Amino acid sequence: MSKSKVTVVDHPLVRHKLTVMRDVSTSTKTFRHLMREIGSLLCYEATRDLALEPVEIETPLTRMQGEKLAGKKLVFSPILRSGMGLLEGMLDLVPSARVAHIGLYRDPKTLVAVEYYFKAPEDIADRQVIVIDPMLATANTAVAAVERLKEAGVKDLRLVVLLAAPEGIAHFHDAHPDCPIWTAAIDERLNDHGYIVPGLGDAGDRLYGTR
Template identity: 75%
Template sequence: MQGVTVIDHPLVQHKLTIMRDKRTSTAGFRRLLREIATLLCYEVTRDLELSDVEIETPLETMMAPTLHGKKLVFASVLRAGNGLLEGMLDLVPAARVAHVGLYRDPKTLTAVEYYFKAPEDIGDRLTIVVDPMLATANSAVAAVERLKERGAKDLRFVCLLAAPEGIERFRGEFPDVPIYTAAIDRQLNEKGYIVPGLGDAGDRMYGTK
């Protein structure tokens, strides 16, 4: 699919399979989500711009590459996005963080905002939006709309699983925002859940129902 990158690294796929298994404990799911987030972050930041700076090693002075410009913003779609956020911050601890609090209305499946906080200079930074599931895309679309209103210009969306319906909706709204995912599953069910999926990521991460 145009604008969609499936990260099929063997370690990503192995960890995702364990996460899908309903026998995986809350602690195990949470740990795996953090680990897989680091691997996803590695891929989504592969093309970051570098510039050379002069440093002094123990042996001599040299020009060496470093990240160019301001560091990243990770935008977590609460609450499940925090599971991905933690793993990404392990890799890029200097990143700024935005939080977009949304919940899905159980009857209409629309996204309802209850919290928003983002860095003032978000427009000068690459913003990576993280949410484990791209299902109906209602939450993802609402989050990106809100971040763009705040000034974000350069965005990428990262998830564990995506449904074809969610990809179509998201790309229709934001053809300028690429999607990175570990897998594209078959479809949504009548309740708007991805199947075969892995259940509700937030519930499995926090042990709630």
């Protein structure tokens, strides 16, 4: 796979759930539940090529050679706060994963990402890290998050987002061409306020009922 490739996960279940999430009449409870479900589905695709190693086990009938994940456990790195909505579904699928929290917010006037929190496993540099952020709009926060993880020594990075704008993809890959992206959809554009159109509004507000 090309490192600069964007993978659109367009499975019918993902497309259906995303349509319901976009609807302005969808409740906070339903939005949150669907975000968790799509998190699992996106994680399934983003981890499709994880390395395996052989292991011998005994079934109720005989001994056999199976496979298990090789190497150190994954790290999921949600960008606070809205990244937490996808994280829960990803942990449902990979419950043994470590978590690195990155607190970033987008300045409403300049749209520049401002960091306020970072907490990661001590050996994060030796692990594969999947950065999680529902919206890749201007990509300023995603660019800053990946840069922060690279400063911590991480070399194997991936980005999982719910929605992406063409402008955000271009900006992100200008800054980090070595980090592939998985998304449920690529929307039309950004508006003058840096929001994805047609989008689904502010993912954090809709997750936590603060809209």
